[in-house]
Amino acid sequence: MTKALFINGSPRKQWNTAQLLQKAMEGAKDAGAEVEMVNLYDRNLNYKGCMSCFACKVKGGRKGVCLFKDDLQSIMEKAVEADVLVCGSPVYCGYPSANLRAFMERLIFPAVNYSDFGHPVINKPKHSATIYTMNCPNEQIYKDNAYDILMDVNARQLGMFGPTEILYSFDTYQFNDYNRYETAAIDEHRKASVRDTQFPKDLEKAYELGKKLVTDSMI
Ligand SMILES: Cc1cc2nc3c(=O)[nH]c(=O)nc-3n(C[C@H](O)[C@H](O)[C@H](O)COP(=O)(O)O)c2cc1C
Numbered sequence: 531m532t533k534a535l536f537i538n539g540s541p542r543k544q545w546n547t548a549q550l551l552q553k554a555m556e557g558a559k560d561a562g563a564e565v566e567m568v569n570l571y572d573r574n575l576n577y578k579g580c581m582s583c584f585a586c587k588v589k590g591g592r593k594g595v596c597l598f599k600d601d602l603q604s605i606m607e608k609a610v611e612a613d614v615l616v617c618g619s620p621v622y623c624g625y626p627s628a629n630l631r632a633f634m635e636r637l638i639f640p641a642v643n644y645s646d647f648g649h650p651v652i653n654k655p656k657h658s659a660t661i662y663t664m665n666c667p668n669e670q671i672y673k674d675n676a677y678d679i680l681m682d683v684n685a686r687q688l689g690m691f692g693p694t695e696i697l698y699s700f701d702t703y704q705f706n707d708y709n710r711y712e713t714a715a716i717d718e719h720r721k722a723s724v725r726d727t728q729f730p731k732d733l734e735k736a737y738e739l740g741k742k743l744v745t746d747s748m749i
Pocket residue numbers: 540541542545546547548619620621622623624625663664665666702703704
């Protein structure tokens with residue numbers, strides 16, 4: 531059975547990134563995959579990025595998966611068993627969240643082949659995507675802020691395993707109550723309107739993305 535793994539790189543388990551991942555997961559499930567979501571900011575999950583132990587590069591040792599023993603190890607095993615991987619992250623100060631980057635270091639470095647740079651050690655998870663959510667209101671400002679370089683380069687690293695794509699959700703609703711915070715520069719009414727009109731479309735796109743990734747992986 532096709533396995534699809536969803537990685538939430540937002541500390542919030544019910545908000546924008548998580549909701550989009552949830553929809554992608556529903557799409558993947560409807561397409562016939564066995565699905566699982568991991569919340570990287572779960573308080574029970576203690577891990578760091580690559581610890582430079584080089585266990586994944588030892589001659590004669592197991593290759594392609596991070597062997598560092600901490601709470602991420604079982605998740606790394608699931609990631610390399612997955613046919614489909616979808617990572618989600620908010621934009622944090624122009625970059626993906628720190629916990630998503632730490633996860634990606636642990637996923638990508640073991641796949642880098644020091645004996646043949648052109649060929650990754652492993653081709654799984656083959657079909658992948660990244661979902662980004664952000665305050666940034668549109669694609670033009672995304673580019674003006676150079677997010678297309680910083681964020682997209684991060685997402686395209688998953689392309690070393692196989693085809694990968696990116697779904698953007700702009701201008702997300704950030705607080706339950708905008709009045710509680712110093713947000714004079716933010717038009718809460720416009721935010722609410724984006725939440726009520728555009729965000730449902732983004733959810734639909736996420737559903738279709740999850741479905742497509744699983745269907746593609748079955749071909
Ligand atoms: C620490 C922090 C840094 C942020 N930096 C940016 C940023 O650089 N650009 C941006 O467009 N939004 C930024 N945001 C807004 C979040 O990306 C946006 O609200 C996102 O949708 C939150 O995802 P979530 O609802 O899944 O938690 C930032 C939010 C936080 C908490």
